Amino acid sequence: MNWINNVVRPKIRSLWSAKRDVPENLWVKCPETGEMVFHRDLEANQWVIPNSGYHMRMPPKERFVQLFDGSDYEAIATPAVTQDPLKFRDEKRYVDRLRDSRAKTGNDDAVLVGAGRVEGNAVVAAVQDFDFMGGSLGTAAGEAIIRGMEEAVARSAAFVMFTASGGARMQEGILSLMQMPRTTVAVEMLREAGLPYLVVLTNPTLGGVTASYAMLGDVHIAEPGALIGFAGPRVIEQTIREKLPEGFQRSEYLHEHGMVDLVVHRHEMRATIGRLVRLLTHAKGTALIPA
Template sequence: MNWITNYVRPKISSLLAARQVPENLWIKCPETGEMVFHKDLEANQWVVPTSGFHMRIRAKDRLGHFFDDGAYELVDLPTAAVDPLKFRDQKRYVDRLKENRAKAEMDDSVLVAKGAIEALPIVATVQDFAFMGGSLGMAAGEAIIKGFETAIAEKRPLVLFSASGGARMQEGILSLMQLPRTTAMVEMLKEAGLPYIVVLTNPTAGGVSASYAMLGDVHIAEPGAVIGFAGARVIEQTIREKLPDGFQRAEYLMEHGMVDMVVPRHQLKGRIATLLKLLMKAPAQDDGGLADGAAGPSVSAPSETDGEKDKPEDAERPPVV
């Protein structure tokens, strides 16, 4: 062995070897096919800068962009039975849960957090599609209920971001029971006189769209979001008719009165804060940015002589035409 073998050959091999490039370094826009650097996409809240296509965003990333200064406190969520039906398809349900918990870095598909937007305290509940398609199971149902309970106990409005394919089939009827349970919590929040705003993201479907996701005081959708109960292909096969272009898209639903407004992701925080301040009758701010009661320049009402006391008596008045 000599210096050629020990030093030169490994050096040449390292220069000639193909570099390993991360798979997610560049991300393709589903709408235009444009390749976008993932760091640029992440900095732009996962909205493609050129086309404006809204890609899915992780729950923690959404919370970080939504709350003031990215500061929020996660609410401790109750535990639920794991694999109560001992379900198995291609693999055991418990194994599938372990894989998704490792991949999504979440215990289940829902996070609940407390924080403030434009200094207004709120509770936010976010579903993450990365965890088994955001499906609604017992744990997710308990988390959503905990969000409502926290909002009622602390007298805060609730903002819910839905992203789900529907109920979780691995939990059967126990999953479907979360629909009436969450619906009952919506009514309790309204009885407490607290606003409930739902942001429908891509996709919101199945039992989620048939329960708490469609019971808000205001329904906001992100651009291009697919919202509905059954899929478009299933509907076409059932009614044997061709559906209109853009059917079940956010813009189509707004035109037909199912959604109140379509708001881009960058504008959601400001729009929701404005709505909540109106619904909560929060103090408005004046042109100088001072809240009611804050110190500022005092302005007295004009008197009848204002404008005349400093005017010379012999000043010429313009002719009246």
């Protein structure tokens, strides 16, 4: 009995522990085709499903790595804000939701800002993280975007905004909605400085974000298949009681109807942004843009 207790059982426990330590997300399922892709292959392909071309959500820091020359960028510190100005509570306290999102993403809030060079051009970029409370626009996100635009002016750099959001953050009420005019004023600051403002619309971009800075760019680029609009298609169908056209509010539909300037595959995004910045700043080098 001592041999079973002292040797066999500890061995079984160690094997069970090792099995439980294996990550559960080694394989990622394509939402369109159901194809299973090994997560390292997906990361190596910039979070694009190889066969279907479906663009998965991409972590903000990975965006910076893929965007900037040599994956070299400077993280820009963003202003601190009051965490829970309205002491909001629904099913959970707002402070608890913030804590959970920070633990999940490793970020303080939904927007990260970085600065570097894209094909030799000075660029400041901001990225919204949909995994942080749906990329919702609150005071912290608004302050981060404004800080990024101020940094672009200080560096005489182009500003690139990668949007991914469900809209305003309801837990902050009117304070969240005030970020729409505040970011709009910051966009005007870029224009007065004569600096390019490029918007990359990723899946999804909705609500107050679409109604403000997401649609104020000099050029609007969209990733393939991205859902872009104010209200979602299901809400619209329930309101007007009509079936919407196929692909309504998707990148390709909006490009066809003049709301989006370019639909660009993620593999071509860096080169396209580099060409656009050269074109808009009259920098030397080719400024050709793919049709």
